[in-house]
Amino acid sequence: MFKGVREFFKGFFGSFKARSTEYIEFEERELENIFALILMGSFVGIPSPPTTLVIRLMPHMVREIYVMQRRVADMDDIFGEMAGMFDIA
Amino acid sequence: MREYLTPKNEFRTIFFIGKGGVGKTTSSAAVSVSLAKRGYKTLIVSIDPAHNLGDVFMVKLNDKPKEIIENLHAMELDMGKLIKSYLKHLENNLKHMYRYLTVINLEKYFEVLSFSPGIEEYATLEAIKEILQKGDEWDIIIFDTPPTGLTLRVMALPHIALIWTNKLIEVRRKILDKRRAIENIQGERKFVVDGEEYKLPSREREDPVMKELLAYRGEIEFVRDIITNRDRTSVVAVMNAEMLPLYETERAHESLKKFKIPFNLVVVNKIIELEEEVPKIKVRMDAQKKVLREIHKKFRDADIVKVPMFEEEPRGLEWLERIGGLIVGD
Numbered sequence: 188m189f190k191g192v193r194e195f196f197k198g199f200f201g202s203f204k205a206r207s208t209e210y211i212e213f214e215e216r217e218l219e220n221i222f223a224l225i226l227m228g229s230f231v232g233i234p235s236p237p238t239t240l241v242i243r244l245m246p247h248m249v250r251e252i253y254v255m256q257r258r259v260a261d262m263d264d265i266f267g268e269m270a271g272m273f274d275i276a
Numbered sequence: 277m278r279e280y281l282t283p284k285n286e287f288r289t290i291f292f293i294g295k296g297g298v299g300k301t302t303s304s305a306a307v308s309v310s311l312a313k314r315g316y317k318t319l320i321v322s323i324d325p326a327h328n329l330g331d332v333f334m335v336k337l338n339d340k341p342k343e344i345i346e347n348l349h350a351m352e353l354d355m356g357k358l359i360k361s362y363l364k365h366l367e368n369n370l371k372h373m374y375r376y377l378t379v380i381n382l383e384k385y386f387e388v389l390s391f392s393p394g395i396e397e398y399a400t401l402e403a404i405k406e407i408l409q410k411g412d413e414w415d416i417i418i419f420d421t422p423p424t425g426l427t428l429r430v431m432a433l434p435h436i437a438l439i440w441t442n443k444l445i446e447v448r449r450k451i452l453d454k455r456r457a458i459e460n461i462q463g464e465r466k467f468v469v470d471g472e473e474y475k476l477p478s479r480e481r482e483d484p485v486m487k488e489l490l491a492y493r494g495e496i497e498f499v500r501d502i503i504t505n506r507d508r509t510s511v512v513a514v515m516n517a518e519m520l521p522l523y524e525t526e527r528a529h530e531s532l533k534k535f536k537i538p539f540n541l542v543v544v545n546k547i548i549e550l551e552e553e554v555p556k557i558k559v560r561m562d563a564q565k566k567v568l569r570e571i572h573k574k575f576r577d578a579d580i581v582k583v584p585m586f587e588e589e590p591r592g593l594e595w596l597e598r599i600g601g602l603i604v605g606d
Binding site: 204205207208211212214215218219221222225229230236237238239240242243244247248249250251253 | 363388394395398399401402433436437440441444447448450451454455457458461462467469474476484485488489492
């Protein structure tokens with residue numbers, strides 16, 4: 188019985204916590220996306236930072252590039268994402 | 277003896293710049309011989325992709341310092357090789373990290389990178405940095421550079437690279453701030469991709485990207501601090517007594533001033549001196565005199581050395597020492 192209550196609260200607060208950081212996480216992803224985009228600039232013809240620096244950062248950019256790719260994949264549904272975040276059904 | 281060509285406390289760096297074909301390599305080799313003969317442990321490095329330093333010394337050089345005479349070592353850097361080996365090493369490294377990325381075709385990406393604008397300048401800067409980092413082995417390091425255009429861009433790079441790096445550090449800080457904020461609520465976060473789990477770094481000390489950025493900034497600041505320090509760096513402009521090299525040297529002078537790189541000496545090569553009167557050559561000599569007057573007017577803050585045109589091409593150590601003596605002064 189206690190176990191059930193505990194699980195319930197854990198779930199309840201878990202979802203509460205997740206919702207509370209939703210906006211910050213969105214901002215974080217945006218920044219990560221921009222960071223990766225800046226480094227990949229030479230790909231799309233925008234001025235890019237020192238090539239040696241880019242080359243040195245690349246091995247550590249797994250997360251940022253993953254985020255960037257996801258962002259590109261979801262590009263056609265930006266409004267959907269926004270609407271979801273602001274609870275507009 | 278010119279004190280801005282000799283070391284003061286720490287090793288001295290001398291850059292020879294100038295338009296193609298005015299005698300940069302010969303002048304720099306001459307100075308290196310002269311300084312070595314005076315007992316300074318000297319290294320001369322050619323960073324011009326079209327090498328001919330070895331031709332001047334009449335020996336074959338490669339990318340390891342080779343002893344020419346006592347106290348004098350010379351080397352030629354192979355930029356193409358440098359860039360290629362660098363990219364190859366990295367490609368293997370990245371292939372391992374980014375197995376999951378099928379969309380980004382890495383080979384294509386590297387093709388773009390190796391032709392991306394500025395890669396040659398950055399490779400040159402990188403090479404200069406590596407030599408300066410090991411600079412304490414020498415008293416004097418002399419760089420024989422590619423024609424002015426490329427060299428000026430290389431010398432401007434530390435300034436520009438620092439702007440980029442500082443901006444990227446700023447963005448990175450923001451990312452880490454956000455991550456910490458989320459972490460405070462959610463606890464440590466994991467990032468799973470392709471079955472592998474990574475911990476999301478949120479502190480500057482543990483974030484490899486931030487660490488790279490700060491390390492890179494440190495290295496660039498190291499180069500910038502050396503090349504803008506009057507006690508450690510001198511730029512010597514080499515030119516002929518003709519209008520076009522004069523214009524180019526003037527422009528170089530301006531941009532070096534902008535980046536606060538000390539410009540100390542102008543070497544004017546191939547000045548015709550004749551006792552007898554030859555009408556056709558006299559026209560040339562008068563033109564040269566006119567340009568020389570201009571040079572004196574334009575470069576008031578720098579020393580000017582005139583090197584006459586010799587009957588034969590100045591090659592070999594004796595010639596070099598003689599010309600070097602003229603430039604370094606007694």
